Amino acid sequence: MKTLIAMMKHETNTFSPIVTDWERFKEWGAHLGDEIPEIYKNTRMPIAAYMKIAKKLGSEIITPLAAEAMPSGKVTKDTFEYMSNLIIDSVKNVDCILLDLHGAMVAEHLFDGEGELLYRIRSLKPNIPIAVTCDLHCNLTQKMIDNSTALIGYKTYPHTDMYEVAEKVGLIVTNFINGKCKPIMQWKKTKILSQTLKQGTSDKPMSELIKIVTNAEKEDNILAATVFGGFPMADIPDAGSSCVVVTNNDSLKGKKICNLITEKAWELKEDFIYKHTPLEEVVTKAKNIDDGPIILLDHADNCGSGANQDVMRVIQEIIKQELNDVIVAAVWDPEAVKQMQKNGIGSYIELYLGGKTDMPSINLKGKPLKVKGTVKTLTNGKWVVNGPMYTGVKVNMGHTAVLDTGKVQIVIVSNHHEPWDIGVFTSVGIQPQFHKYILLKSRIHYRAGFEKIPKHTLTLDGEGVTTSDNNVLNFKNINRPIYPLDNI
Numbered sequence: 143m144k145t146l147i148a149m150m151k152h153e154t155n156t157f158s159p160i161v162t163d164w165e166r167f168k169e170w171g172a173h174l175g176d177e178i179p180e181i182y183k184n185t186r187m188p189i190a191a192y193m194k195i196a197k198k199l200g201s202e203i204i205t206p207l208a209a210e211a212m213p214s215g216k217v218t219k220d221t222f223e224y225m226s227n228l229i230i231d232s233v234k235n236v237d238c239i240l241l242d243l244h245g246a247m248v249a250e251h252l253f254d255g256e257g258e259l260l261y262r263i264r265s266l267k268p269n270i271p272i273a274v275t276c277d278l279h280c281n282l283t284q285k286m287i288d289n290s291t292a293l294i295g296y297k298t299y300p301h302t303d304m305y306e307v308a309e310k311v312g313l314i315v316t317n318f319i320n321g322k323c324k325p326i327m328q329w330k331k332t333k334i335l336s337q338t339l340k341q342g343t344s345d346k347p348m349s350e351l352i353k354i355v356t357n358a359e360k361e362d363n364i365l366a367a368t369v370f371g372g373f374p375m376a377d378i379p380d381a382g383s384s385c386v387v388v389t390n391n392d393s394l395k396g397k398k399i400c401n402l403i404t405e406k407a408w409e410l411k412e413d414f415i416y417k418h419t420p421l422e423e424v425v426t427k428a429k430n431i432d433d434g435p436i437i438l439l440d441h442a443d444n445c446g447s448g449a450n451q452d453v454m455r456v457i458q459e460i461i462k463q464e465l466n467d468v469i470v471a472a473v474w475d476p477e478a479v480k481q482m483q484k485n486g487i488g489s490y491i492e493l494y495l496g497g498k499t500d501m502p503s504i505n506l507k508g509k510p511l512k513v514k515g516t517v518k519t520l521t522n523g524k525w526v527v528n529g530p531m532y533t534g535v536k537v538n539m540g541h542t543a544v545l546d547t548g549k550v551q552i553v554i555v556s557n558h559h560e561p562w563d564i565g566v567f568t569s570v571g572i573q574p575q576f577h578k579y580i581l582l583k584s585r586i587h588y589r590a591g592f593e594k595i596p597k598h599t600l601t602l603d604g605e606g607v608t609t610s611d612n613n614v615l616n617f618k619n620i621n622r623p624i625y626p627l628d629n630i
Contacts, residue, residue, distance in 0.1 A: 145196040146204045146236040147178075148229050149189055150259065153213040153279060154248035155375040155448025157503040157607045157615055160214035160558075164221045167211040169538065169557045174228070178205035185534035188242035188275045188308030195240070195312040199319075206232040208242075212558045213448035222249040226259050233263055238319060239272045240312055245280020245295065246373040253378040253619070257285030264289040273315035275308045277301065279338065279373040282329060282384040291315050292325045292388050295368040297352055299343045300562060300590035302530040314365050314388060325365060328396030329386040332407050333624050334372075336383045336414035337610050339441060339601070341371035342586045347410035351403060355385070358399045363392040369403055375447060375608060379621045383407055383414070415626050416610040418603050425459050428600055434467075434578035437596040441585045443606035446560030450474065451583055452496035454511035456604040460581060461513075461550060468579040469572055471561040472539070472553040479556050482517045482543040489517050493545065495554070501607050504614050515547035518571075523555060525569035531562050531590035537569075544570050551577075562587035564595075 152162060164172065173181055182189040189208055196203050207228040211217075233239070247255030256276075263272065274286070274293040278301065286293060292314040296307050317323045341348050348371060355367035366388040372381060385403040387396040407414075428436055438460070445451040451474035460468055473496050485491050497510035523539030540556025553570055561567075561582045567574045574580050575595050582588045585608070609615070612627060623630045 143199060143201040143238070144204055144236040145199065145201040145238045145240060146206070146232055147189055147192045147196065147240045148206055149208040149210060149242035150225050150229065151210040151242060151244040152217055152247045153244050153277065153373055153448065154216055154246055155213055155607060156216060156248055156377045157375055158215040158448035159499055159501055159503070159607070160448070160450060162211055162214045162217045162221065164224060166214060167209045167221070170210055170212050172209040174207060175205065178208045179203065182208065186305040187532070187535065188304050191305045191308035192240040192312055195309070195316060199316060201238070204232050204236055212445055215448065217247060217249040217255065219250045222252065222255060226262065229259065230262055230266065233266050237270070238315065239263065239270060241272065241274045242308065243274055243276055245276035245282060245286070245370070246376055248376055248378055254283050254285055254380065257283045257289065260289035261285055271315045271319055273311045275304070275311055276370070278341065278371050280370045281372050281376055281378065281381045282331070282370055282386060283380045287327050287329050287386065291318060292366065293327065293386060294366040294388060295370055297343060297355065299341050299371070300531050300587045302590060310366055323365065324391040325388050326391055326393055326396065327386055327388050328393060328400050329384060330400040330404050332383045332404050333630060334383045334407055334411050334414055335374045335381060335624050335627060336371050337374055337416045338371065338447060339416045339585055339610050340414045347413040350410060351407060354403050354406060358387065363390040363395060364399070365390055367399060377617050377619045379619055381620050382624060411625050418611060421456065421459055421603050424600050424602050425463050425465070428579065429463055429465055431598055433597055435575060435596045436579050437588065437592060437599040438579055438581045439585065439588070439599065439601045440581060440583045440604050441601060442604045442609040443583050444560060444585050444608045445474065445558040446562070446584060446587055447608040449606045449608040450499040450501065451558050452499055452508065453604060453606045454496040454509060456581070456602050458511050464549065465579055466549045467577050468550040468581055469567060469574060469577045470550060470552040470581040471566040472555045472559060472583065474558050475554050476540065476556040478554050479541045479543045482545065483520055483541065485517055487517050487520055491515065491517055503616065504607055504609070506605060513545065513547055515545045517543060518546040518551065519544035521570055523557065525565045527563045527565060529563040529591040531587065537565065542570060544572070560584055560587055563591035
């Protein structure tokens with residue numbers, strides 16, 4: 143028996159100006175062939191779970207591709223075709239396929255990257271068993287459902303259950319192969335474009351939907367149940383929240399649970415939309431809090447949802463209001479890092495930091511911020527995640543520097559990286575728990591590594607292509623009507 147195991151993941155922000163080519167995948171992690179098992183065997187990633195399952199089956203493992211890029215703009219046509227062909231070319235001689243996908247990949251020539259990949263596989267081998275793990279932010283489509291045996295998603299945001307989800311879907315498909323079950327999927331779309339800031343699975347309203355799917359899995363003949371928050375920064379027809387239920391040959395029960403989930407989601411629809419507060423007010427509020435640490439979230443410039451990570455609006459306001467003892471992760475500015483490397487550790491330097499990227503989709507020009515300070519640290523930006531999300535994965539932030547202005551220490555990176563693990567600070571010699579303000583360009587994932595540190599957490603409404611202000615985003619392709627874009 144031969145089992146194909148592959149990862150092809152990207153969360154595409156169609157409003158992002160960042161090009162997603164093969165180099166972009168290599169920055170975060172793009173591996174080919176026989177090197178893959180060794181790289182992932184000691185991680186908590188889906189591939190590790192899949193390899194464990196294949197070994198139990200006594201199966202030979204085929205690993206053509208394991209590639210993931212930080213969220214950004216549309217995947218180039220050449221890159222999509224290159225990655226998908228690596229998988230397709232390995233399909234002919236295998237008996238089972240276990241895939242780690244995202245569910246929100248958009249290419250230059252395709253709205254539905256995952257659906258197209260699965261369709262091409264099934265066109266070659268119509269009856270081959272296919273297991274798929276998807277991200278909680280999957281924009282589910284009929285094409286994905288039609289071309290997989292069992293497709294399920296994470297129940298956590300931050301995503302700390304990736305390994306367990308892969309184990310579950312892998313078991314469903316191996317039981318199918320052994321004649322122990324007959325997986326049938328039912329799914330349903332909502333008319334809600336839920337915002338990711340309101341999809342934290344430990345918070346209401348998302349926690350209410352997670353309870354439904356968790357309880358559903360305790361029922362007879364329910365093999366798996368998933369609710370997808372969806373990814374709202376994708377201007378594609380199928381963007382939005384949805385659900386899928388995998389049953390053991392019980393379509394009626396699957397439909398019933400799907401209806402329960404979508405009806406509850408609609409009842410809570412207003413709670414899935416973020417309410418804004420002026421930036422200046424929240425920074426003033428932070429300044430007047432005596433005790434810390436205080437986490438400040440610059441969510442509109444979160445590269446973990448496809449932002450440039452170099453918008454300086456929030457940092458500018460922090461400096462303007464003279465907050466003291468602030469640490470920042472992170473600003474993407476390879477040019478600034480090179481200047482700091484040239485000057486050396488201990489040197490005093492003036493920089494025009496960030497603001498190197500224009501954002502035409504939201505009519506926003508990049509605006510560098512003039513800052514002065516001391517070059518405190520220079521590193522190669524490499525470290526290993528020890529926290530609960532992406533555990534064991536090697537991170538490469540690219541050449542990295544820390545600028546100390548006296549009141550603010552800014553981590554500056556050459557590769558985009560969302561700060562979901564304290565390693566973003568500890569790798570450059572900063573212990574975040576000992577500072578009053580921790581400014582993170584993140585939304586919810588920061589909780590994976592930082593949740594136990596702050597006494598207070600405040601959300602700062604800055605600027606960028608991961609804004610939660612739908613008035614800034616020009617949707618042209620999404621199926622209408624959909625809430626809150628339409629008054630339904």
